[in-house]
Amino acid sequence: MGSGLRAALDRGLLQIEEDLLRMREMIDRALSKSLKSLVDRDTALAHEVIDEDKSINNLRYKIEEACLALIATQQPTASDLRMIMAIMSVVADLERMGDYAAGISKTVLRMGDEPLLKPLIDIPKMVDLARTMLRGSIQALLDHDVPRAREIASRDDEMDHLYQAIFDELVEIMARKPESVHRATYLLWCAHNLERIGDRVTNIAERVVFVSTGDFKDLNIKEEGIGGLN
Amino acid sequence: MQRMKETKAELKIKVKDLNFYYGPIKALNEISIDIQTCEITALIGPSGCGKSTFLRCLNRMNDTIPGVLVEGEILLDGEDIYRNGMDLALLRQRVGMVFQKPNPFPKSIFDNVAYGPRILGAGNKHEIEELVEESLKNVALWDEVKDSLNKDAFELSLGEQQRLCLARVLAVYPEVILMDEPCSALDPIATLKIEVLMQDLKKNYTIVIVTHNMQQAARVSDRTGLFWLGELVEFGQTDQIFTRPREERTEDYVTGRLG
Numbered sequence: 457m458g459s460g461l462r463a464a465l466d467r468g469l470l471q472i473e474e475d476l477l478r479m480r481e482m483i484d485r486a487l488s489k490s491l492k493s494l495v496d497r498d499t500a501l502a503h504e505v506i507d508e509d510k511s512i513n514n515l516r517y518k519i520e521e522a523c524l525a526l527i528a529t530q531q532p533t534a535s536d537l538r539m540i541m542a543i544m545s546v547v548a549d550l551e552r553m554g555d556y557a558a559g560i561s562k563t564v565l566r567m568g569d570e571p572l573l574k575p576l577i578d579i580p581k582m583v584d585l586a587r588t589m590l591r592g593s594i595q596a597l598l599d600h601d602v603p604r605a606r607e608i609a610s611r612d613d614e615m616d617h618l619y620q621a622i623f624d625e626l627v628e629i630m631a632r633k634p635e636s637v638h639r640a641t642y643l644l645w646c647a648h649n650l651e652r653i654g655d656r657v658t659n660i661a662e663r664v665v666f667v668s669t670g671d672f673k674d675l676n677i678k679e680e681g682i683g684g685l686n
Numbered sequence: 687m688q689r690m691k692e693t694k695a696e697l698k699i700k701v702k703d704l705n706f707y708y709g710p711i712k713a714l715n716e717i718s719i720d721i722q723t724c725e726i727t728a729l730i731g732p733s734g735c736g737k738s739t740f741l742r743c744l745n746r747m748n749d750t751i752p753g754v755l756v757e758g759e760i761l762l763d764g765e766d767i768y769r770n771g772m773d774l775a776l777l778r779q780r781v782g783m784v785f786q787k788p789n790p791f792p793k794s795i796f797d798n799v800a801y802g803p804r805i806l807g808a809g810n811k812h813e814i815e816e817l818v819e820e821s822l823k824n825v826a827l828w829d830e831v832k833d834s835l836n837k838d839a840f841e842l843s844l845g846e847q848q849r850l851c852l853a854r855v856l857a858v859y860p861e862v863i864l865m866d867e868p869c870s871a872l873d874p875i876a877t878l879k880i881e882v883l884m885q886d887l888k889k890n891y892t893i894v895i896v897t898h899n900m901q902q903a904a905r906v907s908d909r910t911g912l913f914w915l916g917e918l919v920e921f922g923q924t925d926q927i928f929t930r931p932r933e934e935r936t937e938d939y940v941t942g943r944l945g
Contacts (some may be wrong), residue, residue, distance in 0.1 A: 459943045462942045462943065465942070531900075531930045532901070532941070533902055533904070533929070533940040533941055534928065534929060534930070534931050534936075534937050534940050534941050535928060536941050537928070538929065669930075670930030674894075
């Protein structure tokens with residue numbers, strides 16, 4: 457930490473970073489619970505995830521306000537300013553990730569008593585990957601670790617491939633058994649929410665590069681996704 | 687290549703390998719910097735880093751100090767101001783200066799502004815009156831003082847006195863205005879008034895400002911240079927210096943980790 461001259465700025469940044477970590481934990485937990493609510497068809501747990509999303513949203517605003525106050529009162533510059541600007545952007549991405557977790561739980565509620573179309577194989581893999589990417593990207597941000605951020609961003613390809621596999625499989629089922637369209641669509645929604653998380657993590661990784669280098673770089677360089685859905 | 691750069695219209699002052707000594711003490715070390723026409727260049731750095739010494743080299747104000755030695759070149763519109771036979775009165779008319787503390791003459795408001803033009807033998811009474819009015823309008827002081835031009839300059843507030851000093855500089859038609867912490871004695875509102883003024887003035891003048899106030903440098907300047915222990919550590923576009931400094935010492939200074 458810096459000298460006493462920057463005590464207020466350092467204190468403010470530390471608090472913001474702690475809140476950011478807390479937000480990450482809340483989303484990590486929301487993702488894990490949303491999967492469990494899908495696997496167990498647990499509507500009470502699904503409601504819990506949807507309710508807790510409000511706390512995630514509130515924490516986002518709290519962090520944004522703290523950033524605003526630091527800019528107004530401490531006039532941060534250079535890497536401090538870049539970090540604060542990055543965090544303001546990152547919390548918007550995190551907040552959306554919370555929405556995606558809640559989106560899975562909302563789908564669970566919509567499914568009602570309809571049985572799952574098929575055993576869940578790739579969706580749990582996507583959740584695992586999403587959580588790993590989420591944790592890694594925020595850690596890379598706090599550590600100013602550009603190589604790690606790039607590595608995390610590159611894993612978005614795995615996410616896209618998993619999504620593509622699910623998409624292809626479900627479309628094939630729907631073509632074969634039109635009566636299953638409803639149930640297939642539910643799973644497609646869940647997979648789509650998870651695929652979006654990968655994109656948000658890529659945004660965060662881009663911010664890590666920005667914090668360290670000052671460059672805005674698009675890390676999401678990949679082949680066109682299927683059916684324009686990626 | 688070097689030659690072409692010097693003849694570019696935008697370049698007002700070119701400093702090449704400037705060394706400056708107060709007796710045995712080397713206060714400036716190999717400073718090279720290009721100051722562009724109609725821009726505001728801010729010089730920042732901790733106390734004693736050489737930024738004011740550097741500023742005072744630009745119109746040879748340091749010549750008045752015994753035992754100083756200057757090496758290197760300072761070219762004003764391509765002309766070396768340290769050459770033999772340089773007309774110092776003309777130089778200081780072309781490169782005017784505003785100081786940390788407002789220093790009006792113990793004269794009336796009118797006579798403060800008219801002093802320079804009179805010495806330079808500029809025109810008749812009517813022309814001088816016009817020049818005083820124009821200069822006071824240029825520093826946004828005319829409306830406040832037009833009915834009390836014979837009042838003693840010291841009756842003005844500090845902020846008004848500083849603007850009067852700026853009007854005094856403008857009245858002799860300078861090309862470059864050097865400002866050595868012009869707002870350090872002023873309150874925030876008077877400071878902002880000077881800053882607004884600087885934005886107007888840069889349309890016609892080249893301004894170099896030394897400031898302790900980093901936020902002021904960030905607010906007003908087009909380019910910023912960081913001085914550190916007599917060296918120019920980094921010089922670049924102001925937004926780059928404050929958002930993406932290239933040098934570690936700049937990063938440390940602007941973020942308050944150093945100095």
